[in-house]
Amino acid sequence: MNLDLYKKQALQKQKEHKKFLDGIKKKPPKNLDYIVQETHDEVFENINCLQCANCCKTTGPLYTEKDIERIAKHLRMKPADFEAKYLRIDEDNDKVLQHLPCFFLNSDNTCSIYEVRPKACREYPHTDRKKIYQINNLTMKNTLICPAAYEFVERIMKNLAK
Template identity: 90%
Template sequence: MDLEDYKRKAFQKQKEHKKFLDGLKKKPPKNLDYVVQETHEEVFEEIDCLQCANCCKTTGPLYTEKDIERIAKHLRMKPADFETKFLRIDEDNDKVLQNLPCFFLSNDNTCSIYEVRPKACREYPHTDRKKIYQINHLMMKNTLICPAAFEFVERIMKNLGK
């Protein structure tokens, strides 16, 4: 997968994607949640995140207290020690990684804490959400990071005949 080529296409399509997603918000089709789920499954049958891992390389998830406790326990650390070693407080007062790429990303693009990874990582790129139009801003950002999110928006436009 050529990330630069994909990113160029994603930037070129930003206005078109925004217009489409804004339209969904104004007048969501009755079958939208069904189409979203079908399209999500279709996209992830073809796209293998392990070929890319751009999300883990370029963006850091928000860590909730539950995430911190679960991961610290898994690593046999005290939550406070985990926070000191790996996290920082960002401008929105959220707990995020100190550095990117993610410390837990292995050379083969697998996650060393996959079974206990943060909720934000489990849900990313949020292409299987109900009422997808509630996260238009986030989806727009994700299309620039994640080839699957970009492909999802492209296909949902086609699947809804836009």
Template identity: 70%
Template sequence: MKYKFQEIDIAHYRDLAGQKQKAHKKFLAGLAKKPPKNLDRIAQVVHDDVFNRIDCTLCANCCKTLGPLWTEADIERVAKHLRMKLTDFEAAYLRIDEDGDKVFQTMPCPFLGADNLCSIYEVRPKACREFPHTDRKKIYQINHLTIKNTLTCPAAYEFVEELSEKIK
């Protein structure tokens, strides 16, 4: 079922996620200790349901606040798409962070338009394609990331809320 999309109040979701951190951690820890046999199927259904209700382009908080980790394959693909030399692309957009990872020099994402659409969507980095990681198998293996993502991503928050309702 498709829902009518509504504007997303990011601050409201961040507050809710902050209030629910303890309960969400406890729920996800329980999944890690004893995952239900059908967890992957349930998680995929919940993921699909959440993303039928939430339109990421009404939020784009991840693109405004979280920089993706850039792999060499990502850099090569995007630089080619932009018809740039690798060194020029890296000099224009990337820096090495304290962990030695390649990340954006500044945020928000330089490829995010005023309309919250990505100008390199077809070739975007793997980290962007997979965010917020709620459709992956064995979701309990990334509990720390899921909890963190609920503070940034309304869909991740809704995912944990709905999953906890389905698995009691």
């Protein structure tokens, strides 16, 4: 998987993608949620996250209190010790990883805490959300990181053009 090529294509298509997503926000098609789910499923039939893991290498998830408690318990740690060892507070006052790539990313791109991973990781790249137009800025950002998000926007443009 050529991540540089994806990012280059995504950068070239930013204006086109933004215009398209803004159009959906202004006038969402009646069956948008259905099309989004269908397109998401289609994309993930062809893309294997384990070949990439770019999200784990370049972007850190936000950790909720529930995430911290669940993961700390799994690691047999106190939540405060987990936070001290792995997390920091960012400029938005969110709890995020101290540094990247993710501490829990294995060399084969698997996740050592997959069963208890943060909610943000479970939902990434957020291409199966209802009312997807509510996260247009995030979708745009994700097309630069995630080949599946890029592919999703490309396909949804084609699917809605039908």
